[in-house]
């Protein structure tokens with residue numbers, strides 16, 4: 422088997438429908454949807470679409486877990502013993518087992534919430550970050566940026582389970598959250614160890630992490646306001662090895678993205694309005 | 701009241717452990733190094749295959765098993781310095797080139813249609829041989845002097861048995877036509893031939909019998 426498997430070759434059965442992140446962001450229906458004033462975007466039980474949104478998010482978590490499993494697995498295989506130390510591969514193997522359990526948990530939670538495999542699309546962006554040829558960049562993009570996002574998502578879902586009186590959801594999210602903190606910590610530890618004498622490589626890795634983080638802040642998906650569906654989980658991030666400075670700058674980045682998203686939505690809505698009047 | 705001064709035998713009557721064993725320290729270390737090398741190559745490929753396997757149940761099982769074999773490699777890695785090998789990498793080697801050829805063949809299939817070939821190599825050829833080689837070591841080594849290796853062998857064997865059953869059951873459910881029976885059989889035969897040439901996970905003598913060099917034409 423070759424080293425480095427491209428994202429396009431991820432193996433799936435016929436239920437899965439693949440989409441890419443650009444399609445989602447530039448979906449022409451987006452501006453129309455944005456015209457509707459649907460109130461705060463934060464996951465809340467009192468929202469009319471709460472059930473549907475939580476099912477869709479759970480499916481997103483499920484496919485994310487598959488890709489996290491696949492990414493950790495590829496890191497065990499893609500590098501020789503010199504490029505990726507034995508202990509790093511052991512950590513990745515441990516992560517494989519954890520992500521495999523997360524897939525099992527998310528399938529069962531999906532059933533519990535009424536979602537079916539393949540009911541929503543899958544974008545393979547997470548795995549794309551796991552294709553980076555430098556293991557340090559790979560761990561920064563996946564374990565720090567994306568697993569950091571998983572901490573935020575699971576914490577938001579856990580709160581949602583609590584608020585909606587769903588102890589099964591709350592229980593499972595809490596367990597997955599514990600594993601994700603461990604995975605982010607692995608990323609933080611390996612970043613420190615492998616770049617101890619190479620500040621330039623460390624900076625490149627952190628830059629890659631910021632790029633991945635920025636993509637998931639897009640459209641105000643994550644942040645600390647009511648407008649953000651996913652809330653930044655500062656306390657759990659601290660446990661996982663993020664400094665307060667890192668959390669602050671991520672929050673600032675997220676605020677910027679939220680403002681940009683709002684401006685884009687307003688501009689799009691104005692353009693639609695103008696064209697409707699012109700026609 | 702318990703009489704504290706009455707002498708008792710150091711070994712209870714039911715404790716039949718004995719000093720003699722088949723392996724000196726060096727031989728035990730050599731074997732352990734071979735085990736670690738093979739477990740590493742196995743966990744790496746299981747991890748790598750996850751992304752290439754469309755069947756969800758197989759994909760998730762491989763994620764679990766990847767860690768089992770990584771953990772075995774870690775057990776052997778930690779045992780090596782205790783067997784006087786302070787540089788574990790020196791002994792983390794295959795027994796011979798033929799065994800490398802065998803492992804390369806195990807790791808070769810990639811396409812998503814080749815799940816049967818992947819699983820046959822691991823669950824019908826390699827893991828049964830891990831079970832054999834570990835059991836040989838377990839039964840042959842000194843039950844007193846080499847007790848730490850025995851403890852690790854037992855943990856590893858427990859996983860190997862469980863994993864073998866998981867893999868074999870999935871294989872049986874995937875092999876649902878006469879053509880697939882043949883595919884699985886062919887794959888097993890090809891790999892067993894290569895294994896035979898290598899002499900085993902720890903080379904010739906993996907199961908004790910000194911083996912004459914085998915040639916496969």
Ligand SMILES: [Fe+2]
Nearest residue numbers: 486489520523
């Ligand atoms: Fe996960």
Ligand SMILES: [Fe+2]
Nearest residue numbers: 489568601604
């Ligand atoms: Fe994770």
